[in-house]
Amino acid sequence: GENVEQHPSTLSVQEGDSAVIKCTYSDSASNYFPWYKQELGKRPQLIIDIRSNVGEKKDQRIAVTLNKTAKHFSLHITETQPEDSAVYFCAAGFSGYALNFGKGTSLLVTP
């Protein structure tokens, strides 16, 4: 089955800096790559997703890039704010099937 590796496990940045979280996946057939944000004590919520026919997608301060050849994808957060502090999960899978999640990255944005 699909194996998703996520790095780093923890990340601390200063407010206003950029944050980058990277994931790799094992199954070249995977075609759907979402990112979820989980605030402390809350449920995971989808923040952005990308399909394999697209190399990059952007939504305000958040962007995701995908390199299918290398089987890795990344989340970029620019101009970080304290409310961006949360655990971020990447996932990979086939459209129409259950996802496999990475183990998460705990992001701390310090004022």
Place this chain on the structure above:
Amino acid sequence: DAGVIQSPRHEVTEMGQEVTLRCKPISGHNSLFWYRQTMMRGLELLIYFNNNVPIDDSGMPEDRFSAKMPNASFSTLKIQPSEPRDSAVYFCASSRDHPGEKLFFGSGTQLSVL
């Protein structure tokens, strides 16, 4: 819409007892997923249903775990007998159209087995 509804929010039980977790997916969503979250293992898929039919239960840890979806608006995850290593947050999630895409998670059940 009320979102995905899970109950109970917290469950504390003693080893050996039966535990039943409940989930009501968003109306109109035809896929339902049970995930378990721990610090060590992250979010693990336990089982998923599509149109009330179990599609993949390979993530169910062992025979002590069972899940049912008797209709489109209700699912249960049962652990019998429970063990301390089952302590975790159990999330239910649902999606529409394409299973696995744009998951909506419930608030989770924090299970503690003493």
